[in-house]
Amino acid sequence: MQKSFDQGSSLFIFVIKHCVISNIHDALGYMLIVLLNTIRSWFVYRIYNCRSSGNEVLNSLLADDIVGRLSIDHMDASLYGNDMTGLLILVEGSEDSLKRSDEIVNKRCEIVSNDIAEKLYQTINEQKRRAESGMGFFFE
Numbered sequence: 001m002q003k004s005f006d007q008g009s010s011l012f013i014f015v016i017k018h019c020v021i022s023n024i025h026d027a028l029g030y031m032l033i034v035l036l037n038t039i040r041s042w043f044v045y046r047i048y049n050c051r052s053s054g055n056e057v058l059n060s061l062l063a064d065d066i067v068g069r070l071s072i073d074h075m076d077a078s079l080y081g082n083d084m085t086g087l088l089i090l091v092e093g094s095e096d097s098l099k100r101s102d103e104i105v106n107k108r109c110e111i112v113s114n115d116i117a118e119k120l121y122q123t124i125n126e127q128k129r130r131a132e133s134g135m136g137f138f139f140e
Helices: 002-021 024-042 054-063 095-105 114-139
Strands: 044-050 071-076 087-093
Touching: 044 054, 044 095, 044 114, 054 071, 054 087, 054 095, 087 095, 087 114
Parallel strands: none
Antiparallel strands: 044 087, 071 087
């Protein structure tokens, strides 16, 4: 716990020094980037492409006591191109919990390769962001 406090306090000191040299917006922007990258490094994700038994795998993941508590999204693979068919399942969590999700999937689905997964992950997060910003109009 002390390590994360030291990293956070050194980041704060850097931002204060940076504010004196530059403007507050640059310093806060840098601090936000560092913070988001730190949080992102705590969590990882895995994308599965389930061609035939997607719903069974999804239900198995959701029913598990550990994996069921993670962030799990599913979507039609054909919407994302790359000659994929079936169901895409996105699981976000810690490295240990993703090992557990791999055990549950147990070769019933294939893990999307890193280069394609990164593009898919960015596309999915962009769609989530757009949906969240659009839903705000309903509640104002």
